[in-house]
Amino acid sequence: MESKPRFLSILDLVSLTLLLVASGLVFFYAPMEAVMGQVQRVFYFHVAAGWVGMLGFLVAAVAGIFYLRTNDHKWDVVGLSSVEIGMVFAFINIVTGSIWARPIWNTWWTWDPRLTTATVMELIYAAYLMLRSGIEDPDRRARFGAVYAILGFVSVPMTFFSARLFRTIHPVVIGTGDPSAQGTFNMTPKMLQTFLFGLLTFSFIYADLLWHRVRLGKLNDKIEQKKLEAIS
Amino acid sequence: MNSDAQLVTSDAHQTASDSPLRSFLRATAAIIWKDLSAELRSRELLSAMLVFALLVILIFNFALDLDVEARNSVTAGVLWVTFSFAGTLGLNRSMAVEKDRGCLDGLLLAPVDRSAIYFGKAIGNLIFMLLIEIIVLPVYSALYNINLFIPGLLAVTVLGSIGYVAVGTLLATMAVQTRTRDILLPILLFPVVLPVLLGAVKGSTFFLEGREMSDIWPWINLLITFDVIFTAIAFMVFDYIVEE
Numbered sequence: 001m002e003s004k005p006r007f008l009s010i011l012d013l014v015s016l017t018l019l020l021v022a023s024g025l026v027f028f029y030a031p032m033e034a035v036m037g038q039v040q041r042v043f044y045f046h047v048a049a050g051w052v053g054m055l056g057f058l059v060a061a062v063a064g065i066f067y068l069r070t071n072d073h074k075w076d077v078v079g080l081s082s083v084e085i086g087m088v089f090a091f092i093n094i095v096t097g098s099i100w101a102r103p104i105w106n107t108w109w110t111w112d113p114r115l116t117t118a119t120v121m122e123l124i125y126a127a128y129l130m131l132r133s134g135i136e137d138p139d140r141r142a143r144f145g146a147v148y149a150i151l152g153f154v155s156v157p158m159t160f161f162s163a164r165l166f167r168t169i170h171p172v173v174i175g176t177g178d179p180s181a182q183g184t185f186n187m188t189p190k191m192l193q194t195f196l197f198g199l200l201t202f203s204f205i206y207a208d209l210l211w212h213r214v215r216l217g218k219l220n221d222k223i224e225q226k227k228l229e230a231i232s
Numbered sequence: 233m234n235s236d237a238q239l240v241t242s243d244a245h246q247t248a249s250d251s252p253l254r255s256f257l258r259a260t261a262a263i264i265w266k267d268l269s270a271e272l273r274s275r276e277l278l279s280a281m282l283v284f285a286l287l288v289i290l291i292f293n294f295a296l297d298l299d300v301e302a303r304n305s306v307t308a309g310v311l312w313v314t315f316s317f318a319g320t321l322g323l324n325r326s327m328a329v330e331k332d333r334g335c336l337d338g339l340l341l342a343p344v345d346r347s348a349i350y351f352g353k354a355i356g357n358l359i360f361m362l363l364i365e366i367i368v369l370p371v372y373s374a375l376y377n378i379n380l381f382i383p384g385l386l387a388v389t390v391l392g393s394i395g396y397v398a399v400g401t402l403l404a405t406m407a408v409q410t411r412t413r414d415i416l417l418p419i420l421l422f423p424v425v426l427p428v429l430l431g432a433v434k435g436s437t438f439f440l441e442g443r444e445m446s447d448i449w450p451w452i453n454l455l456i457t458f459d460v461i462f463t464a465i466a467f468m469v470f471d472y473i474v475e476e
Contacts, residue, residue, distance in 0.1 A: 130420075134411045144409075146472070148406070150465065154465060158457075159427045159430075163430065
């Protein structure tokens, strides 16, 4: 068995260090938001986790396109790995959002476009995993998974726009938002730095996890092959 | 069923010398005709969908207490839940009969473009769904004394059905080839098709409430966009989900 690549170990360390520094920034460097207080600090990791979730699903859709074009099994492993990571981070995004919404919107949940879209996204990729688990033939599983990952990713923005035709109360911090949004604030330079650092950190964590998960998938394939050889 | 598949094959042979577009259209028409004539003989699919749709409306009647005030705001939702449930029933069945006795393999062996098979099945499914709607809408109108014959509402219903069937046919083809085929289709279909349901329900509700056209157009545009995008995607990827 090949040993763990050295560069991967370095990436592990870098991601861990970045996460520690980012947590430090969030709690000690970023100033306290005047109206919302401490709970606003959830914003930094909330958006970063949402970003990684979207990135994961985007990578899965792109990997799906590459798989259908090349028929190369490694893209299937990348797609599945990316969906699994994306689901976890999208879930972190929803949970941290709820924690923030309880004091600010006075409710854990509301059927706002972004919240609706986030839920539908989780359900689409849960369906993706169920679809895969229902197929034994690896080739067909990879093909169907690729098709569904593409279809699902195209559907997500449509859901967002259709839900957006209703009024939204979710704050838009980057760019100009709906004036009726509740909980909007303007970022100070220190907040912006913390926010961007959080995005960077989570991107590194995503890359690190993806690498680990793809490596695991490949080792898993090897075991399957060995098993087949042992039987025959 | 097997003879129907052969009929498609021989039909396509005859047209091999024609222009590609004409032979494509003939293959599509042959598949639609096969589905319609099979249904005309057995009447399994339509009767099951229809009875199921009426049962769903009956359940809603008790669950929601559809009194006069509630009707205007809830009608579109009730109708679309009914159509989408009855629709999954029909989609599942229409692909399952192809899979059961190897008819799908027969269709794939036919020397026609694979996407002709997709469009044939999709248009066949669309016809079944529209037939159900043609029966359910007047029945609902009579039962609840509400006028559903607004041209705009009917247009929204057709647009919604097109989007629903475009994705539904693709996903049903995938679902029947899995181990968990009976339960998988709604799980795959509903989250992806949500924008079309949202657009159809909102568009219909606005027509029932007699809103301004400027309020309604965004929803109609959304439905048209959805129909176009998803038909295009299904057209592009259908080859990959039927290849062996």
